[in-house]
Amino acid sequence: MDGLWFFVEALVGGLLSGVMYTLVALGFVLIYKASGVFNFAQGAMVLFAALTFVGFVELGLPFWMALAAALGVMMLLAVGIERVVLRPLVGQPPIILFMATIGLSIFLEGFAQAVWGSQVRALDLGIPDMPMEIDRVLISRFDLTAAVIAAGLVIALSLFFSHTRMGRALRAVADDSQAAQVAGVPLNLIWAVVWGAAGLVALVAGLVWGARLGVQFSLTLIALKALPVLILGGFDSVAGAIVGGLIIGASEKLAEIYVGALIGGGIENWFPYALAIAFLLVRPGGLFGGKRVMRV
Amino acid sequence: MIPRRPIGDVLLSARSISLSFGGVKALNDISIEVRRHEILSIIGPNGAGKTSMLNVINGVYHPQAGDITFRGRRWTRMGGAEAAAQGIARTFQNVALFRGMSVLDNILSGRARRFRASIVAQALNLPHAVREEVAERGRVEELIEFLDLQAVRRTPVGTLPYGLQKRVELARALAAEPELLLLDEPMAGMTFEEKQDMCRFVLDVNRVLGTTVVLIEHDIGVVMDLSDRIAVLDYGRKIADGPPDAVRGNAEVIAAYLGTNHGIAA
Amino acid sequence: MYYRDAGEIRTTYRQDRAIFPIAQERRGMAVLLALAFVAVPLAADAYWLGSIAIPFLVLSLAALGLNIITGYAGQLSLGAAAFMAVGAYVSANLVLRLPWLPFPVSFLLAGLAAAAVGVLFGLSSLRIRGFYIAVATLAAQFFIEWLFTHVPWFTNGNASGVISTPPLALFGLSFRTPEMRYLLVLTVVVGLAFAAKNLVRSSIGRAWMAVRDHETAAELMGIRPFGAKLSAFAVSSFYCGIAGALWGFLHLGTVEVEAFTLHRSFQILFMIIIGGLGSILGSFLGAGFIILLPIAITNLAALFGGTLRPDLLANLELMVFGGLIIAFLILEPHGLARLCTVLKTRLRHWPLHHQG
Numbered sequence: 001m002d003g004l005w006f007f008v009e010a011l012v013g014g015l016l017s018g019v020m021y022t023l024v025a026l027g028f029v030l031i032y033k034a035s036g037v038f039n040f041a042q043g044a045m046v047l048f049a050a051l052t053f054v055g056f057v058e059l060g061l062p063f064w065m066a067l068a069a070a071l072g073v074m075m076l077l078a079v080g081i082e083r084v085v086l087r088p089l090v091g092q093p094p095i096i097l098f099m100a101t102i103g104l105s106i107f108l109e110g111f112a113q114a115v116w117g118s119q120v121r122a123l124d125l126g127i128p129d130m131p132m133e134i135d136r137v138l139i140s141r142f143d144l145t146a147a148v149i150a151a152g153l154v155i156a157l158s159l160f161f162s163h164t165r166m167g168r169a170l171r172a173v174a175d176d177s178q179a180a181q182v183a184g185v186p187l188n189l190i191w192a193v194v195w196g197a198a199g200l201v202a203l204v205a206g207l208v209w210g211a212r213l214g215v216q217f218s219l220t221l222i223a224l225k226a227l228p229v230l231i232l233g234g235f236d237s238v239a240g241a242i243v244g245g246l247i248i249g250a251s252e253k254l255a256e257i258y259v260g261a262l263i264g265g266g267i268e269n270w271f272p273y274a275l276a277i278a279f280l281l282v283r284p285g286g287l288f289g290g291k292r293v294m295r296v
Numbered sequence: 297m298i299p300r301r302p303i304g305d306v307l308l309s310a311r312s313i314s315l316s317f318g319g320v321k322a323l324n325d326i327s328i329e330v331r332r333h334e335i336l337s338i339i340g341p342n343g344a345g346k347t348s349m350l351n352v353i354n355g356v357y358h359p360q361a362g363d364i365t366f367r368g369r370r371w372t373r374m375g376g377a378e379a380a381a382q383g384i385a386r387t388f389q390n391v392a393l394f395r396g397m398s399v400l401d402n403i404l405s406g407r408a409r410r411f412r413a414s415i416v417a418q419a420l421n422l423p424h425a426v427r428e429e430v431a432e433r434g435r436v437e438e439l440i441e442f443l444d445l446q447a448v449r450r451t452p453v454g455t456l457p458y459g460l461q462k463r464v465e466l467a468r469a470l471a472a473e474p475e476l477l478l479l480d481e482p483m484a485g486m487t488f489e490e491k492q493d494m495c496r497f498v499l500d501v502n503r504v505l506g507t508t509v510v511l512i513e514h515d516i517g518v519v520m521d522l523s524d525r526i527a528v529l530d531y532g533r534k535i536a537d538g539p540p541d542a543v544r545g546n547a548e549v550i551a552a553y554l555g556t557n558h559g560i561a562a
Numbered sequence: 563m564y565y566r567d568a569g570e571i572r573t574t575y576r577q578d579r580a581i582f583p584i585a586q587e588r589r590g591m592a593v594l595l596a597l598a599f600v601a602v603p604l605a606a607d608a609y610w611l612g613s614i615a616i617p618f619l620v621l622s623l624a625a626l627g628l629n630i631i632t633g634y635a636g637q638l639s640l641g642a643a644a645f646m647a648v649g650a651y652v653s654a655n656l657v658l659r660l661p662w663l664p665f666p667v668s669f670l671l672a673g674l675a676a677a678a679v680g681v682l683f684g685l686s687s688l689r690i691r692g693f694y695i696a697v698a699t700l701a702a703q704f705f706i707e708w709l710f711t712h713v714p715w716f717t718n719g720n721a722s723g724v725i726s727t728p729p730l731a732l733f734g735l736s737f738r739t740p741e742m743r744y745l746l747v748l749t750v751v752v753g754l755a756f757a758a759k760n761l762v763r764s765s766i767g768r769a770w771m772a773v774r775d776h777e778t779a780a781e782l783m784g785i786r787p788f789g790a791k792l793s794a795f796a797v798s799s800f801y802c803g804i805a806g807a808l809w810g811f812l813h814l815g816t817v818e819v820e821a822f823t824l825h826r827s828f829q830i831l832f833m834i835i836i837g838g839l840g841s842i843l844g845s846f847l848g849a850g851f852i853i854l855l856p857i858a859i860t861n862l863a864a865l866f867g868g869t870l871r872p873d874l875l876a877n878l879e880l881m882v883f884g885g886l887i888i889a890f891l892i893l894e895p896h897g898l899a900r901l902c903t904v905l906k907t908r909l910r911h912w913p914l915h916h917q918g
Contacts, residue, residue, distance in 0.1 A: 009669055021632040038693055052793075082890075085888055085892075087589075088892045089891065089892060092891075092895075093691070094639050094692065094693060095636070096891055096895060098638070098696070099638070099831070099887070099891060100832070100887070100888050100892075101827070103832075103835075103883075103884045103885070103886075103888040103891065104878050104884060104888060105878065105884070105886055106832075106883050106884035106887065107881050107883075107884025107888070108882075108884070109877075109880050109884075110876075110878065110880025110881035110882075110884060111877075111880075111881055113877045113880075114874060114878060114881060115874070117873075117878075118873045118877065145657045146859060152663055152873030175719060177806065181647060189809070197762065202750060205589075215696040224824075225701070227697055227700065228697075231694065257767050265711070265712070266708060266711075266712060269707070269708060270701060270703045270704035270705040270707075270708050273697070273700060273701035273705070274705065276697070276701075277686060277697070277698055280686070280689065280690050280694060281686060281689045281690070334918060354782055355782075356778065356782070358837055375781075376778065376781040377782075377784055377785070379782065379783050380782055380783060380784030380813050381784055385782070385783075386782050388779065391775070391776075391778045392778070393779070394602045394771060394772045394773065394774075394775035394776055394779070394780070395775050395776075396771055396775050396840065397768065397771050397772070397775065401771070404765070404767070405672050405768050405772045405780070405783055405785070406783055408768065408772070408783055408784050408785045409784035409785075411765035413765070414766075415761070415766055415797065416764050417792060418760060418761055418763045418765065418767075419757040419758075419760050419763035420757065420760065421760045425764065426576065426579075429579065429764060429765070430574075430575045430579065432765075433575045433579070434575060437575075451848075464829075468783065470781065472784065486818055493783075502911040542811050
């Protein structure tokens with residue numbers, strides 16, 4: 001029976017860390033839905049947001065003020081990106097836009113650290129990191145809290161996009177940006193809003209991940225964790241990001257424990273990719289993606 | 297005037313083709329025969345399924361029902377590359393040239409299937425690879441002269457005016473020396489002079505090279521002048537098929553066209 | 563003497579197809595090669611040869627390889643360094659385990675092994691396309707990094723995971739000094755660059771570009787897109803594999819995974835974006851630019867008020883690189899190579915201003 005409890009514990013731990021992946025993946029999905037851009041810089045935005053928040057705290061701002069200030073900075077950043085990077089590249093092939101976001105990612109990494117410094121910062125959100133026991137299964141209180149925060153964010157964003165004018169406009173742009181533009185939807189504003197929302201997601205992700213790993217350069221690498229999640233779930237589906245995150249989180253943990261032990265460990269870097277690619281070969285559109293008809 | 301080759305036996309026959317996309321019927325039980333050396337036009341209102349029909353013939357789409365016999369061989373699922381290997385070439389409604397390449401390289405690509413030299417031979421520029429390249433270049437230059445493209449052979453196709461791009465696309469398709477040439481609106485968006493040139497080229501291709509042509513075109517005047525036979529599609533069905541004069545008088549055709557303001561009598 | 567092609571009449575397609583059809587360009591290339599083979603080793607000191615010229619050449623070769631798959635065949639790869647690693651580890655194992663094998667044979671086999679691994683990951687392009695291919699290459703990057711650190715056989719059980727490479731020798735020549743190492747690297751890179759130039763102007767290169775520009779149209783011309791992509795993966799990985807072997811034996815003197823991380827893959831990608839996607843010349847220009855830029859920034863900083871803190875310098879570098887990549891993608895997606903072409907056209911027409 002111990003084996004079973006151990007399995008359940010690993011599964012729950014994996015699912016909870018999967019929620020943290022979902023949190024990062026969500027930022028990608030928002031931007032992809034609205035502008036068809038795969039934003040490689042999402043990871044750098046997470047670092048940028050976390051560093052900015054910690055920087056403001058170090059300057060003496062209280063928690064909520066620092067949070068508001070960091071959010072403000074992320075909004076400014078979103079508008080700046082829309083103006084300087086996206087607008088001049090409208091109509092370019094997706095591969096060019098993707099490479100531009102790689103450039104953006106590098107720029108933001110340098111910029112964030114040039115302003116706030118490169119050393120590792122601790123970030124304490126006041127969440128206790130003591131595990132708690134529920135029916136013989138040990139669960140990290142921190143992971144649970146993070147999962148609740150992530151769930152709250154997902155619900156808030158869903159409400160925003162389904163119940164506000166702005167949200168409806170966004171979905172119109174996602175369906176057909178040209179038609180939406182003809183119908184009078186201000187495309188540039190939508191993009192700025194979406195990048196702003198992605199900035200908010202980055203800030204939350206940065207706080208949660210930063211509290212767990214410390215605020216440091218390696219935060220940018222969690223963007224790489226989100227990629228397999230997106231492949232499983234599809235780039236344009238919020239539900240997909242959630243399900244994909246849970247699958248990746250759980251299978252990564254279980255694979256590390258049960259397979260990694262056999263072949264030398266440390267497989268969590270590539271295992272999610274192998275899983276995602278294998279899945280792609282069977283279903284190229286992802287879990288929630290549709291099949292596209294080619295036109296010539 | 298070169299005497300034309302007599303219209304021969306059936307080159308391609310599509311039987312009872314049905315194609316749908318997620319419940320929407322694009323083609324409904326369509327049968328079409330194409331005879332050797334003829335020019336067949338497919339006409340019909342927008343959304344009638346003309347381009348889908350071409351896509352079925354050269355293997356871009358696989359129909360849910362029906363089959364295609366080309367040069368005596370029956371196919372139910374032919375791929376695009378197989379269609380090319382069988383001798384079917386094609387131009388596109390919206391120009392689909394290789395934009396990053398020169399006119400010369402685009403047309404040479406049409407002969408891709410004829411190159412035999414291995415990667416290593418090409419990398420090392422071995423004599424037989426060079427011979428092959430030079431020989432193919434010679435054939436392409438004949439086409440360049442035939443279609444009057446000498447002045448632009450080094451130009452990247454993306455920078456050419458639209459009418460010339462359409463002509464380069466015709467050259468690329470002809471470079472494959474096809475038995476059957478599919479032209480999807482070769483004159484759309486052209487000026488009157490460009491249309492005249494293109495008509496001339498299509499006729500030359502048919503008369504001089506003996507290539508069988510299937511043509512989609514909206515300009516009814518052009519269709520009536522060029523075609524040996526016309527097939528009319530409407531909402532995915534074939535409503536008429538016959539020589540131009542017979543189609544012109546067909547009541548169903550007139551109704552389909554009057555319904556969409558095309559004016560067939562003009 | 564002006565740069566002119568007037569009066570040079572080519573009367574056969576064979577002449578017209580030459581790599582440098584214009585006599586002035588042929589002479590220019592000859593001078594450039596003479597400088598590289600004779601003047602540079604005589605004039606440059608050990609630092610310039612070992613720390614700048616050799617890495618420049620090797621990374622140019624890797625950029626050339628990446629340019630074949632990404633610039634010519636249009637398949638974005640984020641795993642160039644992984645294929646370098648395959649070349650480095652296979653060559654090191656062959657040279658150490660089969661010392662009787664002449665090293666050019668070992669290098670060739672290492673390149674072929676990298677090509678095979680490239681094809682293996684390229685197989686995914688049968689089902690997936692576009693951006694997903696980039697993810698498949700990223701998977702290659704992570705898996706290969708893991709493989710070489712976790713399977714002890716590759717490092718001969720060496721606990722540190724670092725293989726020291728022996729000096730290379732052939733026909734009594736020892737490639738130990740910076741000059742000899744430089745000359746060997748230069749020979750390999752120049753040879754492979756000409757081979758690449760031949761490939762991209764032959765039918766295989768046209769097939770790559772056709773698939774890049776319009777996959778469906780290419781297929782309807784009888785080009786099999788899957789075959790074209792696989793051949794591009796093979797050739798690209800072969801070039802990267804050879805570059806990896808050179809990096810290990812003739813630049814670092816060791817083979818270790820740290821030299822072939824994702825960071826290196828990105829560095830090579832930046833080289834071809836800045837140098838020019840789909841350009842042989844651009845691969846060299848981009849590599850030169852990315853290697854020289856940090857040196858330029860340091861010297862500029864020294865010029866304007868002393869030294870910068872090293873971490874600030876590193877961050878400034880990141881900002882400049884990121885900014886340049888965005889700027890190039892917006893202003894000139896064909897990179898430095900296109901700027902060269904524009905300059906050449908200007909020179910041809912000078913003193914007239916006709917825009918051809």
